[in-house]
Amino acid sequence: MTFCVENETGAQFDFDPEEVAALVAKEVLRSEGCDREVEISLTITNDEGIQELNREFREIDRPTDVLSFPNVSYEEPGDFSVMEGEQEVDLLNPDTGNIMFGDIVVNEDRVRSQAQEYGHSTKREFAFLIAHSMLHLCGYDHMEEDEAKxxxxxQSDVLNTLGITRD
Structure with a gap:
């Protein structure tokens, strides 16, 4: 797995965001049974930056905590067989042979405020948002109650497996 990280805001945390993101992403992929080599782009921005993206891509003119932009079109969540055949040609990075899995955008302002609101560390909040976003990249959604559950x-299983729990 390859992570391309762009820290637009120069955000400083008391943990290495690239290391935590890679750890969480690998665990999501392992738990979902994805054995393909994938590339994921992670951008760390702020309220202003994510609001602009949210407005542009979702037509929602307000900031949010995380945005996910999956490249894979799933018939069923977590069914990675769709990354073979015709879709694979469009997903492959010709330079590396890896699947271009998708993009994650994390709002550093929300990482901090939500960590405080929920009474846990910024590392835990950041890891939660990465797990949440990775599941979106794997085809999961939470629009319906059963999907949300x-x-x-x-998300809980991944974070518990990694020992990244609420403080």
């Missing part, structure tokens, strides 16, 4: 359990 599946995502919540998967």
């Amino acid at each position: 599946v995502m919540e359990k998967k």
